[in-house]
Amino acid sequence: MTPTTQTHEITPASRLANVRYAIRDLACVADEVIKQGHKVLPLNVGDPNIFDFQTPPHIIEAAYKAMRDGKNGYAPSPGIPEALEAIRSEAARKGISTVRDVFVTSGVSETVDICLAALVNPGEDVLTPKPDYPLYSAVLCKLGIGLNAYDLNEEDGWQPELADIERKLTPRTRGIVIINPNNPTGSLCTRTMLEKIADVARRHNLIVFADEIYDKLILDCDAQGNVTPHIAFASVAPDVPCVTFGGMSKNYLVPGWRIGWGIVSGDAAAVKTYTEGVHRLLRARLCANHPEQYAIKPALEGPQDHLVEVRRKLRSRRDLTQKWCESTPRVSCVAPRGAFYAFPRIDIPESDEIFVKELIRQKHVMVVHGSGFGQKPGTQHFRIVFLPDEQTLTRAYAGIAEFIRERYH
Numbered sequence: 001m002t003p004t005t006q007t008h009e010i011t012p013a014s015r016l017a018n019v020r021y022a023i024r025d026l027a028c029v030a031d032e033v034i035k036q037g038h039k040v041l042p043l044n045v046g047d048p049n050i051f052d053f054q055t056p057p058h059i060i061e062a063a064y065k066a067m068r069d070g071k072n073g074y075a076p077s078p079g080i081p082e083a084l085e086a087i088r089s090e091a092a093r094k095g096i097s098t099v100r101d102v103f104v105t106s107g108v109s110e111t112v113d114i115c116l117a118a119l120v121n122p123g124e125d126v127l128t129p130k131p132d133y134p135l136y137s138a139v140l141c142k143l144g145i146g147l148n149a150y151d152l153n154e155e156d157g158w159q160p161e162l163a164d165i166e167r168k169l170t171p172r173t174r175g176i177v178i179i180n181p182n183n184p185t186g187s188l189c190t191r192t193m194l195e196k197i198a199d200v201a202r203r204h205n206l207i208v209f210a211d212e213i214y215d216k217l218i219l220d221c222d223a224q225g226n227v228t229p230h231i232a233f234a235s236v237a238p239d240v241p242c243v244t245f246g247g248m249s250k251n252y253l254v255p256g257w258r259i260g261w262g263i264v265s266g267d268a269a270a271v272k273t274y275t276e277g278v279h280r281l282l283r284a285r286l287c288a289n290h291p292e293q294y295a296i297k298p299a300l301e302g303p304q305d306h307l308v309e310v311r312r313k314l315r316s317r318r319d320l321t322q323k324w325c326e327s328t329p330r331v332s333c334v335a336p337r338g339a340f341y342a343f344p345r346i347d348i349p350e351s352d353e354i355f356v357k358e359l360i361r362q363k364h365v366m367v368v369h370g371s372g373f374g375q376k377p378g379t380q381h382f383r384i385v386f387l388p389d390e391q392t393l394t395r396a397y398a399g400i401a402e403f404i405r406e407r408y409h
């Protein structure tokens, strides 16, 4: 007789074996410590809203009004017209002159998912940076695509290592990802580097995915206090097929709203059929969050005052972090220039994963191990999110310094 219950184990697809999300995986260790009654200092999550950063009220009002006005059904698959128009204007302000298409997604996470899925066939690859934001490798694993990572060069301020890009190119490479400003290093690509990457893309018929989600969080200023302008890849290389990724999560302090977008640029004929493929996937998933899309135009075109305050806080916290790195034995760090991450190198006789797990257990400070982002063999790092206030950071850094002293004296 057939059994009435199904007890046979349901196993996940084997292509998921390499999907790691170190940032959240560490949560289990933190849970142990919290259960013992300790408070954990969270220098691990890139969510400004859990610290002293507030969403601009006019953006909240715009989304709330949209809900009150009944914008609660499905939106058009590519996004609502007024948001698309605002994103096109934003692209123009960024100097992107060859915009061929724009579309709204549920966070940049979905832009990445759709843009990679629309591009690669089995056996092909996409160059991703190492270290990288782990979503890229997770999506590629999900698609059954082997990873092909190019090094960022710590000795050169974490600029992409051009020689390594050339070495890693294969006849089946279809695209290249650049993250600028970078997570996890906080580095900015120089104009010369963007030009050189454009040249590689031209010579090898690649599409460039330019993740610029942190483009308004540049921390460097000139002597007069003017913020160093962000250089959009697509503005440097108007002819090169490119999708620029942008969104509301970081610049406008609403990561929970899940609003991102893609801006397709480059030669019109070169990007036409790929863009149609993207739209097939956009239609298949119906639409991005609807009422929140009404906040895109007010965000991009309304007051930007919050950014002055956000950058002021981040600059002060970056400086505190950098000073600590420079004065702590076994620690060194390329100064972050954008976003809210630092990626210090540590000189220790064990893995950085053991380092961060023991740090949570013993000092209740949570950072993420460098191996969770990828790094050159023989090097060890950890990623700091310097969003917490100065007092919290000072306490956390004292804990890390004490841990290093006690463990490796």
Ligand SMILES: Cc1ncc(COP(=O)(O)O)c(C=O)c1O
Pocket: 046, 106, 107, 108, 109, 110, 133, 179, 182, 183, 211, 213, 247, 248, 249, 255, 258, 259, 260
């Ligand atoms: C480089 C980078 N890209 C994309 C994302 C995902 O952003 P979103 O919240 O828009 O999905 C993040 C989030 O931390 C990120 O750091």
